[in-house]
Amino acid sequence: MRLAVAATIAVVVGFCAIDAAFVVQERPSTVALCTAMACFAGILATQLIHSFPRLVPLPPRARYATLGLQAVLSFVPYFFFGQAFIGMPPLLAASMLLVLPPVTAWPLFTAVTAGNVAVVFLLGDGYDIAWLGVEMLMNTLIVFGLSKLTDLVAEVHRSRTELTRLAVTTERLRFARDLHDLLGYSLSTITLKCELANRLVPRDTTRAQHELTEILHTSRQALADVRTVARGYRQMNLADEAETARTTLAATQIHTTLRIDSRPLPPDVDTVLATVLREGLTNMLRHSKAEHCAITTTHTKDTIRLHLTNDGAAGQPDRGPADSDSGSGLGNLTTRVARLGGTVTARHADDWFHLTAELPLRPERPGGDSERGQRRPRPVQQPATLAPRTATTLVVAALCAYLFQGATYMYQSKFPAEKLTWAVVTLTAGVLLQARQSFPRVPSSRPLRHPLATLTAQIALSFVPYAVFGAYWWGLPGLVAGTALLILPRATAWTVFGTADLLNLAILWDLGLHNFVTLLYIGCMAPMTGLVVFGLSRLKDLVVEVHRSRAELTRLAVTTERLRFARDLHDLLGYSLSTITLKCELANRLVPRDTTRAQQELAEILHTSRQALADVRTVARGYRQMSLADEAKAAHSMLTATGIRTTVDVTDTTLPTDTDTVLATVLREGLTNVLRHSKAEHCAISTAQAGGAIVLRLANDGASTATTAPSLTDQGSGIGNLTTRVSRLGGSLTAHHEDDWFHLTARIPLPVPATAGA
Known part of the structure; x- marks a missing residue:
C-alpha cells in the first residue's frame, strides 16, 4: 500500500515539476510566476484528493466541486502560459476516471483529451499531434492505474476479509449440521x-x-x-448404519423390514446416505408412534435410491418439503444431497411417512469438494x-x-x-x-x-x-x-x-x-x-x-x-x-x-x-450462557448421587455474564475430570471475592490416584481450553496437588464499579 501511494505521489509531483520548469523557462513576472505555482499546487492537491479519497474524506458532491476546480486550474492557465500547462489535462482526465461513474467518465475523458489536443493545435507550437495524443493517453492511464491499484489492494483486503467471515460462517453451519446428524440420533436413542x-x-x-x-x-x-x-x-457406512437401525428399532418393538444392497458405494455417497438414514430415524423416534418401518435401497445403472417409510404419519405433523436453508434436520439433508447432484423428498401417504433420497453414483460436485464447495463464494x-x-x-x-x-x-x-x-x-x-x-x-x-x-x-x-x-x-x-x-x-x-x-x-x-x-x-x-x-x-x-x-x-x-x-x-x-x-x-x-x-x-x-x-x-x-450457581447445584446433586460427599459454598453474587459462563464452564470441566480421572470420596466447591476478583476453588481427595495434574497449556480440549478462556477475561487458572487432594482454582477480576457522579 505504501509503495502504491509513494509511486503515485512521485509521478504526479514529477508531472507538475516538468510543467513548472517550462513556466520558469518563459521568465514570467513575479506575480505570474506565483500565480502559476499556486495553480500547480492546487492541481497537485486536488489530484491527491482524487487519487486517495481516504486522505481527505469528502461527500460525493464535494468531490464534484474539487473536480471542477481541477478542470479550471488545468485549462484556464493555457490563456496566460501557453503550452507550459500541457501536462495538466492528463491529470484531470485521470481524476474523471477515478471520481465519476464509467458512463460519464469515459466520454468526459475523451472530451478532455480531444480538448487538450485541440488547444495545442490551435496554439500551433510545432507539437506532433500523434505524439501528444499517445503521451496524454499514457500519462492518464499511468496516474489512473497507480491510483486505482492502490484502491484495488484495499479492496482485496476488504473482500478477502469478507471471504474469511463467510468461510467461518460456513464452518459453523457445517458443524451445526454434523452435530445434529451425528449426536441427535444418539441422544434421541438414549432418551x-x-x-x-x-x-x-x-x-x-x-x-x-x-x-x-x-x-x-x-x-x-x-x-x-x-x-x-x-x-x-467422519466417514459413515450405510450398511453398518442400517444394521444399527435394525437393532435399535427392534429394541423399541418397531417391526423393521431391511433390504439394503451390499454393493460398495463411493465414500461420499455412502456417508451422505448413512446420514439420511440416521436423520430419518431420529425424526421417526422423536415425532411419531410408528409400529412398522421399512428401509430399502434400489440401484440403477447410474443412481442409488434410499427409501425409508414408517406408519407413524398419523401422529406426526406434516412437515412439508425440506427447507434447504433450515438450520438442522431434513433441511440439512437437502443441502448435503444436493451438493452431490441428488434429491431428497419427504411426503405423507395413507398414514405412512415416506423419505426418499436419490443420488448419482458418480456425484457431481460443482466448485470442488462437497464439504468445501462453499468456502469460496464466487461473488466475493x-x-x-x-x-x-x-x-x-x-x-x-x-x-x-x-x-x-x-x-x-x-x-x-x-x-x-x-x-x-x-x-x-x-x-x-x-x-x-x-x-x-x-x-x-x-x-x-x-x-x-x-x-x-x-x-x-x-x-x-x-x-x-x-x-x-x-x-x-x-x-x-x-x-x-x-x-x-x-x-x-x-x-x-x-x-x-x-x-x-x-x-x-x-x-x-x-x-x-x-x-x-x-x-x-x-x-x-x-x-x-x-x-x-x-x-x-x-x-x-x-x-x-x-x-x-x-x-x-x-x-x-x-x-x-x-x-x-x-x-x-x-x-x-x-x-x-x-x-x-x-x-x-x-x-x-x-x-x-x-x-x-x-x-x-x-x-x-x-x-x-x-x-x-x-x-x-x-x-x-x-x-x-451458563450460571455458576445453577451449575453448582447440579454438581452437588450429581456428585451426591454417585456417593461422593460434596460441600458447596458458592456465594449468591451477581456476576458479569462472561465471567459467570466461564466459571460455570470451569466447574463443569473440573467435575468431568473428577469423574473420569479420580476415585474421589470428598469434593469441595467454593467461591470467594478477594482483591477485586472472584475466585472459584474446586478440590477433591482423589489426587493420590493421579500421577500428574492436567496440563493447563494444552489447547486441544479440557483444562487446557479453560486456561485460554479464563485468560481472555484477564484471569488465571491454576491446578496443583497437595496432601492427596487435587485443587483447581480460577481467578477472574471483577469490573470496578463506576464512581457516583463520575
Whole structure:
C-alpha cells in the first residue's frame, strides 16, 4: 500500500515539476510566476484528493466541486502560459476516471483529451499531434492505474476479509449440521431407551439391564462422535448404519423390514446416505408412534435410491418439503444431497411417512469438494481477481506507449529507413526485455533464471546506441531504473536507479544538448518511467501475494473456529455424556437390588440426555450462557448421587455474564475430570471475592490416584481450553496437588464499579 501511494505521489509531483520548469523557462513576472505555482499546487492537491479519497474524506458532491476546480486550474492557465500547462489535462482526465461513474467518465475523458489536443493545435507550437495524443493517453492511464491499484489492494483486503467471515460462517453451519446428524440420533436413542428401561425395571430386570448396556454403548459412541465432529470429518457406512437401525428399532418393538444392497458405494455417497438414514430415524423416534418401518435401497445403472417409510404419519405433523436453508434436520439433508447432484423428498401417504433420497453414483460436485464447495463464494472472488488482470494490462499498455513514443521520436529525426529500422528494433528489444523482467513467470515459458544478464543487456541497449544515433536516441534509462528496483537489493537498486539517470544526462550534455528545460524534462521522465514500471509490476505481484496471505488467514480462521467448537463440545457435551455413562453403570448395578433407586438414576439420565440435546443446539448456534450457581447445584446433586460427599459454598453474587459462563464452564470441566480421572470420596466447591476478583476453588481427595495434574497449556480440549478462556477475561487458572487432594482454582477480576457522579 505504501509503495502504491509513494509511486503515485512521485509521478504526479514529477508531472507538475516538468510543467513548472517550462513556466520558469518563459521568465514570467513575479506575480505570474506565483500565480502559476499556486495553480500547480492546487492541481497537485486536488489530484491527491482524487487519487486517495481516504486522505481527505469528502461527500460525493464535494468531490464534484474539487473536480471542477481541477478542470479550471488545468485549462484556464493555457490563456496566460501557453503550452507550459500541457501536462495538466492528463491529470484531470485521470481524476474523471477515478471520481465519476464509467458512463460519464469515459466520454468526459475523451472530451478532455480531444480538448487538450485541440488547444495545442490551435496554439500551433510545432507539437506532433500523434505524439501528444499517445503521451496524454499514457500519462492518464499511468496516474489512473497507480491510483486505482492502490484502491484495488484495499479492496482485496476488504473482500478477502469478507471471504474469511463467510468461510467461518460456513464452518459453523457445517458443524451445526454434523452435530445434529451425528449426536441427535444418539441422544434421541438414549432418551428413548431410558424411558423403556424405566418401564422395564419393576417387571423385567434382565431386559432393563440389557437396555442399560445399550445406553452405555450409545453414550460411549456419542463421545466418540464428539471427538469426530471436533476433528471435522467422519466417514459413515450405510450398511453398518442400517444394521444399527435394525437393532435399535427392534429394541423399541418397531417391526423393521431391511433390504439394503451390499454393493460398495463411493465414500461420499455412502456417508451422505448413512446420514439420511440416521436423520430419518431420529425424526421417526422423536415425532411419531410408528409400529412398522421399512428401509430399502434400489440401484440403477447410474443412481442409488434410499427409501425409508414408517406408519407413524398419523401422529406426526406434516412437515412439508425440506427447507434447504433450515438450520438442522431434513433441511440439512437437502443441502448435503444436493451438493452431490441428488434429491431428497419427504411426503405423507395413507398414514405412512415416506423419505426418499436419490443420488448419482458418480456425484457431481460443482466448485470442488462437497464439504468445501462453499468456502469460496464466487461473488466475493470477483473483486479480488480483478486487480492482477488490471495491473497486467496497465504494465503492457505502459510499455507499448513507451515503445510508440520512442519510435515516433526517432521517426522525427529524419534518419534513413535502414537506420530508422535498426533504431526501432533496438527499442523493441529493450521493451521486450523489460516485459520479461516485469513478468518473470509467464505460464507459457520458463521462469526467468538470469535477471542480472537481462539487466546488463538493457544497460547496453540503453547507452551503446548513442554512438550510432547521437542525441536523437530516445534512450531506455527509465526501464533500466525500473528493472534495478525489481531485481536488486534496495541499496544497490537505488544506486543503479540514480546512476542510470545521471549517466544518461551526462551523455546528452556531452553530445551537445545544453537546454536546461529539456534536460530537466529528460531527467524527470527517466525516474518517473522507472517508478511506473516498478510500481505497476510490483503492485501486480503484491496483489497476488495478498491473495495467498489472505487465503492462509482464511484457513487459520476456519481452524480457529474448529478449535472453538472442539472446546465447546468438550466443555458442554463431555460433562453430560460422562454423567450419562456413569449413571448407566450405577443404574445397571442397582437394578437387581434397588429398583426404586435405579428408576431415579434413569430419570436423571433422561434429564441429562435432554439437556445434552439442548447443548447440541447451543453449540451449533455458537453461544451458551451458563450460571455458576445453577451449575453448582447440579454438581452437588450429581456428585451426591454417585456417593461422593460434596460441600458447596458458592456465594449468591451477581456476576458479569462472561465471567459467570466461564466459571460455570470451569466447574463443569473440573467435575468431568473428577469423574473420569479420580476415585474421589470428598469434593469441595467454593467461591470467594478477594482483591477485586472472584475466585472459584474446586478440590477433591482423589489426587493420590493421579500421577500428574492436567496440563493447563494444552489447547486441544479440557483444562487446557479453560486456561485460554479464563485468560481472555484477564484471569488465571491454576491446578496443583497437595496432601492427596487435587485443587483447581480460577481467578477472574471483577469490573470496578463506576464512581457516583463520575
